[in-house]
Amino acid sequence: METYAANRPKRRPTHPGETLREDILPALHMNVSDAAKALGVSRQMLHRVQAGDSAVTPEMALRLGKFCGNCPEVWLNMQMNRDLWDAKQAIADQIDSIKTQAA
Numbered sequence: 001m002e003t004y005a006a007n008r009p010k011r012r013p014t015h016p017g018e019t020l021r022e023d024i025l026p027a028l029h030m031n032v033s034d035a036a037k038a039l040g041v042s043r044q045m046l047h048r049v050q051a052g053d054s055a056v057t058p059e060m061a062l063r064l065g066k067f068c069g070n071c072p073e074v075w076l077n078m079q080m081n082r083d084l085w086d087a088k089q090a091i092a093d094q095i096d097s098i099k100t101q102a103a
Contacts, residue, residue: 013085015052016064016078024068039063055079 025035036046040063048054056064056079061072068074088095 013078013081015082016056016075017049017052017054019078020064021050035067039067055083 020035025031028035030038032046032050033043036043039046039060041060045054049056049060056075058072058076061075061079064075065072
């Protein structure tokens with residue numbers, strides 16, 4: 001199963017909240033309170049996302065996509081990449097033992 005192992009990135013993908021915290025809000029000169037107000041969410045909720053303690057949900061992705069002028073898929077894809085990486089790390093041995101079936 002070396003092919004599967006070779007496809008695993010060694011570095012954990014960045015949480016979308018980290019991108020928001022480190023890149024986007026500083027570029028906009030906004031603090032968490034101002035951004036939360038603009039997004040229509042609580043400061044605590046946004047803080048949990050920025051800290052990586054909460055995942056970006058589809059609803060939050062819609063809000064962030066509108067806020068940043070991109071699309072919700074950007075935010076959901078970042079979250080999915082992180083979640084998938086975590087899952088692969090957690091059950092890698094089990095996945096490696098599954099035989100790929102050819103049709």
